Structure formats: structure tokens, C-alpha cells
Amino acid sequence: MSANDSICVLGLGLIGGSLLRAATAAGRVGFGYNRSLATVDEARAAGFDADGDLDAVLARAAAQDALIVIATPVTALDPILDAIVRCAPNCALTDVISVKAVVAQAVAAHGLSTRYVGGHPMAGTAESGWAATDPALFTGATWVVGTDDGVDPHVWQSVSALAGDVGAVVVPVATDDHDRAVAAISHLPHLTAAVTAAVGGGEGALALRLAAGSFRDGTRVAGTAVPLQRAMLEANAPALLITLSETIDRLTRARDDLRNHGSVQVVADNGHRARLRYEEMAGDEPDPIVEVEIGAPGWTGDLRHQAHLGRVWRGVQTRSASPE
């Protein structure tokens, strides 16, 4: 566990920069590194403690026993982990990268697994860079905290406390479950948005002139910078391939139904039911995970089980704490 509330953020783009701002606003000591010095200058001009010297920043993290948060693109992971091994191998370590299996593998390859608990705040926009950072980005967001068997309970609590401090609620999830879930609810929607946009665009200016709400909303994330989309989706290829195949199967069945029976009832019904369920969940205050003591025998499995029911971690709760 970090001996204090210091955090060291590596990478000051939309997520990392917003985290530095939010954590500082929450009263924590925060400092950060960014490779591009233009971003370092922007962060400094805004009054934040930023530096372009990775080893110096990590030496400071080691001296302060800070929680290190990797917020670089997944493609920049290896040199970052090399530097952590070199300069701050004993610090608690997390990340905010949108895939978890490849990060866990890279962390393991660097011998850093025992101090690592992965994270993924489910927040983001089509924007990027320091200029898009927002200290309120995580308010009300869900923040996945990696909860595989064997993770260090102290590091887990450090990461969860950080998420809570910046306004997010924690969802404890195993690595594989995370990657499969985000393939379905984040990465696939980028592909369906891209294809929907391309099919509409292929019909020319007249069709785009007629486009209204369904096209506008359904293609929004296709406007995200392509390199960001590639980094996110390609790093989750195995899970995305499964969900993409299911999507193609469902669309093919919809086409067969429409061609053979003139009906879209099955596809429309299934989509409608799922959307209503999502709206219901989004509209309700999520139930808290209850009666799990972090570090007690079986704690990770207990957390994961309750998270599968849609619950979130808000710190230790006993069942009697909820009104009955």
C-alpha cells in the first residue's frame, strides 16, 4: 500500500491529465510525466506538476512511495514498464488502459505482477490531449478495478480509493471478463458506428443531407481519432473477434428474416429488450456490494460474483446498512 496519497501519472492525455487534475482537486499530491514536452508545458501552465524526464519522475515516485498510474496508449507500454523496473520497482502500480489482458501480460513479463492491480475508468470522449482534460471526467463513472485471484489487497484498496476520490464507483472484475465485456459494450459499438457511417456516406451527399437522429447518434464514435480507436480495439482483438462474429451472425439472421418473411421482429425485439434493460440500469442507483472484507479468504471471488449482478463497490458495507 502507498504510505500516503501521492499519485504519479504517466501520460497526460485525456484520461491521465484528467486524473491528475481530479486527484489534485481531491486534495492528493499528484505529479506526472508526459513524453511530449508540449503537453508538459500545457500542464505546467495550468499549474500542475509535470515533467518530461521519465526516470526522474519515477525516482520521485519511489522516494514518495507513490501509486503509479500508467495512462499511456497501450502501444507505449513496454518502455514505460522498463523504466519502472529500473527506477521504481516497489511502487504500487495500476493503469487506466482500456484493455486488461495485454497489460497484465506485459506487467508479468516485467516481473511487476505482485504490485499491480489493473484499472479502467469507463469515461472518455471523442476528444483527446491535455486541452480536452476535465477534472469532472470521472464523476459518476464506473471504474473497473482488476480483481483476479491473488491480487494484493492493499494495492487493490489504493486503486479503489483513488477511483472513489475522483468521483467514480468501483466495479471489481476479472481480467478476461473485463475484456469480453468491453469488447461488447465499447469496442463493438465503435465498429458498428464505423460501418453504419461508411454505408451512409457511400450513398452520397443526398443521403447525408437526410440523416437525422438515428444516424447522428449511431455514428458518433466513428469520429474518434483513428489511432486511438486502433490502439483500443486491436489490443483487444481476441475478445472483439468473438463479439464481432456474434454481431455478423445476428445481422445475417435479421437479413434472412427480412428477405424470407418480410419481418424484423426478432432483431427489433431483442434490441429493444436489451436497450430497456440498459436504460433501467443506467437510471437506477446501483446496489452496493455488501459483506466483503478486502483481503479475507475468498474476497476476490465474492467481489466478482456481486459485480456480475450489477453491483458496485462503495467501501465496506454490511447488509444491514441498506434500508429494509
Place this chain on the structure above:
Amino acid sequence: MSANDSICVLGLGLIGGSLLRAATAAGRVGFGYNRSLATVDEARAAGFDADGDLDAVLARAAAQDALIVIATPVTALDPILDAIVRCAPNCALTDVISVKAVVAQAVAAHGLSTRYVGGHPMAGTAESGWAATDPALFTGATWVVGTDDGVDPHVWQSVSALAGDVGAVVVPVATDDHDRAVAAISHLPHLTAAVTAAVGGGEGALALRLAAGSFRDGTRVAGTAVPLQRAMLEANAPALLITLSETIDRLTRARDDLRNHGSVQVVADNGHRARLRYEEMAGDEPDPIVEVEIGAPGWTGDLRHQAHLGRVWRGVQTRSASPE
């Protein structure tokens, strides 16, 4: 041409009810019919001239030479057209149904083609019924006006004037082009939203808990009432099948690229380019159609040609009217 500004709206749901409200607000004489008397009562309680007796409403339309606007679901078309033949066969006739070929066929089968010019306001929400009506629904919307060779220029002008009076801009489009364009930019997005929602929902409560902006926006229209979606999509089956097959092909290529090369570059690039083009068009004030005199030789083809370039009809414009 209608001898006056009277309009007779048949069907007072979201579109028809909003049109009655908007046209009345614009100073026109408007009255309407609805089969469900509950809706008639709601419209009357709001101060509008509504009736549940179709023949009586149409007799009045005939007496006033009103422009008749069919705003029922496409599935209710035949009995409505029967009544028009019986009670008001000489009135100018349009509709606001979201498909055009099947309506034109039904109108032709009732011998009403010479007085008919189809229409389709590109406005709507996931809501339905009188309670959802909004006199500002058409403000800034595009309103497709059917512009096949041989349409009556006087009726065409009546319909276009109505669209303009309620705040919409007119896009003149041939029947087949309309159906193919809306298959791509409206009907397909309903299917991709439905499938995206169903795939996400199939992953369970945990996945829906993690869903953020890409899922929320990308599946929004899956929340539309299924009967409304079915009426709209199934009536446009031939065009929708073409665009759905293209979608499946594009997703299949994306899957092959991801599986064989680990890349989503092609699909992300194509989607990004189309989305930016759409945003550019949505952000710009559309250029007006210029130098077409309604009813002059070749007027329909001239209008259609300019609409294909993304232009809209704002009444007679000469080229010198635009700043150069």
C-alpha cells in the same frame, strides 16, 4: 393546388399531431382525424380541431379544397385511401410516411396519383403519440418532397410551402432514391443499434454496468417502440436488404482484417471519413437549389440533380442571389 392554406391531417401521432400544431401556429387552418378517440380527446383538450369520423373530416377537406396529409402508419394506408376516393378524390394529397415506394404504389392502385406528391419530414424521436407532439419538431429539419417526373407542379408547391411554413427545408428526391437513402441513414441504423444492444445485453448485468457513451448513443434508437420500427423498416424491405447486405459484407471484411492482420484500420478509416463528411454537412448551412422554375420543362430532373449535390429548396433562387 389548394385554393387556400387549409390542411387536413389524417393521423395525430407524433408526426401528424406535431404537424397540426406547427401548421396552426404558422397561421394555417388545420383540422385532423384520428382513429383512436382518446387521441382525438387529447387534441381537442389542447385546443385543436380533431374528429374521429373519417368520412366527415374528408367531406370537410373536399368542401374547403384542403391539402390532405396522410400521417397514419403505413399499415393503415388502404382504408384511408379508400375513404379519400369516396369522399375527397380531388383534393391535393401528400403524406409524411417514412417510405415512399409502397405509398406511391398504394396511391396509384387507388387512382389518386395525379393529385399526389409524397413527403417525408426527417424528424422523429423514440417517443410516440399525441403526448409527444411538438410544434417545433420540424424546425430546421429536412423534408423530402417526392419529385418524380410527371408530378403536378401545383401540388408540389403546396407540399413544399407547408414544409417551409413549419420550419423545414425541402429536399426534392425521386421515390427510389429516397427509399435507398433512408434505408442507409435511418433504417439500417435501427438494425445496427438493435444488434449492438442485443450483443451487449447478452453479456449480462456486468457488461451493461460498464456501458458508457459509445453504447448509450449507439443503441439509442433500439428503444423506439418495436411496432413503429417494424412498420418503418419492413415497408422498405427491398432497399433495406441491399444496405444490410453491404453492412454485413463490411463487418465481415473488418473481422477478416482483425483476425488475419490484427488491424481495424480500414473499417475505422472509412467510418471516420464518412462521419467527418456528415459533421461538415450538418454544420454548414446548406446551399440553396438555384435557377429552377417549378413547372418549367425538365424542372423535376433539375431539382433532383441539385439535391444530389446536397442542396435544398428554399423557393425560387437565381444564381446571382448568392454572394460571390
